[in-house]
Amino acid sequence: MTLSSEGSSQLQSEKQPWIAVILSRVIPGIGQIYAGYLLRGVIIFAVWSGSAMMALLSLLQPDINVGIVGLGLLIHFALGFWNLFDAHSSARKSNSPQFETLRKSKKDPWLAVFLSLLIPGLGHFYIKKIGEGIIFFIATIVVAILAPKIFVGILQFGAAFHVYQFMNKRKDLSQEKTPLLIGLFVIASLVVSSAISSIASSALETRYIPSASMIPTLQINDRLIVDKLTYKFNLPERGDIILFSPTQFLQEQNFTDPFIFRIIGLPGETVEVINGQVKINNQPLEEPYIAEPPTYQYGPSTVPENNYFVLGDNRNNSYDSQYWGFLPKENIFGKAQTIFWPLDRRGPIQQLP
Known part of the structure; x- marks a missing residue:
């Protein structure tokens, strides 16, 4: 079956909720922006980053206010978690009922990608590829123990792309863009986590x-x-x-x-x-x-x-x-x-x- 140019354009304008979640897992608020909610995404990012800064600045004071530190960290982590659900909801609200009905009628390849980026192998379990899932899961544990962090990122990319390939056999435009999107996610995750770790370690540390x-x-x-x-x-x-x-x-x-x-x-x-x-x-x-x-x-x-x-x-x-x-x-x-x-x-x- 072929699509008219009008139908194809309409499908391409729809938003994948699990892509929104993947984006917001890297930086809270980005998924909302992807879904078309620019102001909402900017506010979420500002509060998320501002609460972390509030906690950090309080920790640097000679007389630390534990209440402010705790409040800042609570807002930072709670918002980062809630933001994932909100990104998913925002993308769904942007879509037509027809697209959402079609999306829910079968297993979502982008959910499989998200699960694989969360824990390599988990996406394979979701689509019932148990053997491949076990291989990726065990490999991740071994690599996490024995190898630098970047190799875990490579495994995330491999598992996510592999599970997506299983669910999309045809070579269409969406599939051609998949390796790029997954690769950008993995790279962005490594960069963001490394930056946060570097900033935190350069400002504070704990000792006994x-x-x-x-x-x-x-x-x-x-x-x-x-x-x-x-x-x-x-x-x-x-x-x-x-x-x-x-x-x-x-x-x-x-x-x-x-x-x-x-x-x-x-x-x-x-x-x-x-x-x-x-x-x-x-x-x-x-x-x-x-x-x-x-x-x-x-x-x-x-x-x-x-x-x-x-x-x-x-x-x-x-x-x-x-x-x-x-x-x-x-x-x-x-x-x-x-x-x-x-x-x-x-x-x-x-x-x-």
Whole structure:
């Protein structure tokens, strides 16, 4: 059977609901735009991205508002999930009743594609190609464990295109565009997920405290949120509790994990520890946060340019600058902002003397 140019044009103007879902799974709101609801899609994208930004900015504040963070994350993830249903509904509303009746009368190839992009093999189970589905599913598990993430994306593409081929034997215009659409989805998914991961990892990370060197401020097994952006725009200050990679001296002693200490001496300052008191430029430093006064003597010693002098709050049980020297600025990568676990210790970390 052939279609008239008018009938063909009408069919091409119809929207595939599962294509809308696939698009909105990459970026919320895009599926609605595809379905013809431009303003709706823009609003969904703005709220989705804005809620994530709200949570991120709150996490970067010294006094974290857990309620705002929780609300932002709740809106972000809930909207991202609801948006999939809305994209599907928006596309259906754009279609004629005749097209929807025809689409629902048989298994939807784009649903099979969506399922395969979700979990390779799932689309094959949907169309009852059980053997192929098992092969793709097992291959995905093996590749996810042993290979880089990009190979999982290749498997997603292969499974999605393979399942679509099973359901559309004829070589029409729609089928010729399928590899391009699926490939763009896989590439976009990898790019978006990598970008989000990169942005998150460059701004924040979590750490736990493995030693007693910062008692009483930080206890063993405290879980922290670390701000990795502050020192890209500001210099470290006295009293900041910082995370840093091991210095050359520490690396030679086979230390590889990051350290966490408090900044005591700034570049150009003279540091001395004498009679249980830290002195900066011969002036005593008030330190209400330490476990007990230091019992050792140190200095006087001048902190070199672009270096810092760091000590643990547990002064007499801390392997810090008194032993291994000054800390180069380039080794500092984060500022400890807040304790998020255990719950009874949750809150901002005391920074300044």
